[in-house]
Amino acid sequence: MKDLESYSLNLGKLAVQSLIEEAELTPKPGLVDKKSSGSHRDMSLNTMIRSAIALEDTFRVIAETSFNRTPSQELREEIAMIGRRGEQEMFLATGGVNTHKGAIWALGLLVSSAAMDLGKSPGKEVAVQAGRLALYKDRNLPAGNTNGSRVKARFGVDGARGEAEQGFPHIRQIALPVLEESRERGLKENFCRLNVLIALMAELNDTCIMHRGGAEALEITKAHAKEIVLAGGVSADKGWQLLEQLDQLLCSMNVSPGGSADLLAAAIFLDYLDQNAKSEFRRLEALKI
Numbered sequence: 001m002k003d004l005e006s007y008s009l010n011l012g013k014l015a016v017q018s019l020i021e022e023a024e025l026t027p028k029p030g031l032v033d034k035k036s037s038g039s040h041r042d043m044s045l046n047t048m049i050r051s052a053i054a055l056e057d058t059f060r061v062i063a064e065t066s067f068n069r070t071p072s073q074e075l076r077e078e079i080a081m082i083g084r085r086g087e088q089e090m091f092l093a094t095g096g097v098n099t100h101k102g103a104i105w106a107l108g109l110l111v112s113s114a115a116m117d118l119g120k121s122p123g124k125e126v127a128v129q130a131g132r133l134a135l136y137k138d139r140n141l142p143a144g145n146t147n148g149s150r151v152k153a154r155f156g157v158d159g160a161r162g163e164a165e166q167g168f169p170h171i172r173q174i175a176l177p178v179l180e181e182s183r184e185r186g187l188k189e190n191f192c193r194l195n196v197l198i199a200l201m202a203e204l205n206d207t208c209i210m211h212r213g214g215a216e217a218l219e220i221t222k223a224h225a226k227e228i229v230l231a232g233g234v235s236a237d238k239g240w241q242l243l244e245q246l247d248q249l250l251c252s253m254n255v256s257p258g259g260s261a262d263l264l265a266a267a268i269f270l271d272y273l274d275q276n277a278k279s280e281f282r283r284l285e286a287l288k289i
């Protein structure tokens, strides 16, 4: 019992740490970071950090609720209720600013999935299982006209819900492999994570960009991010110059890749789970000798 309590506390802390590390990663185009508030007038790095810290209990309770369970209608609705309470905590901490709604959704499902099998599964499997949970319908979801739902109706994109229901393909097929390749190239962790963000921005249909800038802003963002990828990523001189230009471009269009930022935080979380599992494996191997 004590072990489960401390494990859920750890998962909650790890989710918050991932959010803070995403917020602090600098320089991120159009987003809040250590250097500026990007395209946002109503938030700062402080707001992001206050919001992340306020969410620890939400993630801890999601973990506690999910232990030794499997995806089901009942669990989906329990998690949704905790997640909605988390959104209220976020608004209380930020004075009504939407800092992390998309991240509560993605990380909430991933924390739940990780807790279901006590962290024994690799990150990619945790994401697939989180997708199975997301596929159950939340029958208590209040009818509401969100930015995402308007964008989806107008442009026919999948958005945050579709990403989760498909088992987070952009995390499994882009974010985690780019993180690994960048590390294999010997790049500093800051460059590795910025490469992940850019690779996500090159492919994701981010409803956060589309609700302010429409399909055109999304296409411009993707095309510019692809140029950075083709230039060899942010650690190449040309890639770095293009990254600085992309920041100016997004701020001038007044758009923010908040969905890509959420998926970066989610990838950092899954990567930590994988690293912890590897060090536990090495510890057990050492005991055998």
Ligand SMILES: CC(C)(COP(=O)(O)OP(=O)(O)OC[C@H]1O[C@@H](n2cnc3c(N)ncnc32)[C@H](O[C@H]2O[C@H](COP(=O)(O)OP(=O)(O)OP(=O)(O)O)[C@@H](O)[C@H]2O)[C@@H]1O)[C@@H](O)C(=O)NCCC(=O)NCCS
Pocket: 079, 080, 081, 082, 083, 084, 098, 099, 100, 101, 102, 103, 104, 105, 106, 107, 108, 109, 138, 141, 146, 147, 148, 149, 158, 159, 160, 161, 163, 204, 205, 206, 207, 208, 211, 212, 256, 258, 259, 260, 262, 263
């Ligand atoms: C399923 C929900 C996520 C609701 O989805 P919906 O699309 O209806 O809602 P939105 O309110 O628009 O939130 C979606 C947020 O998800 C992020 N996102 C966007 N595209 C993608 C994508 N392709 N893949 C993954 N994630 C994506 C993004 O979040 C970031 O942007 C937020 C700021 O958004 P917003 O306020 O609209 O933008 P601003 O420009 O700042 O606004 P203005 O100043 O212009 O007004 C920020 O939070 C980032 O995180 C999207 O915005 C889900 O919320 C839901 O159903 N929840 C119910 C509870 C539940 O079931 N929980 C279970 C798990 S805990």
Ligand SMILES: Nc1ncnc2[nH]cnc12
Pocket: 022, 023, 030, 031, 032, 033, 040, 048, 099, 100, 103, 256, 258, 259, 261, 262
């Ligand atoms: N760093 C960031 N800046 C703005 N919106 C975000 N949503 C998630 N992370 C964000």
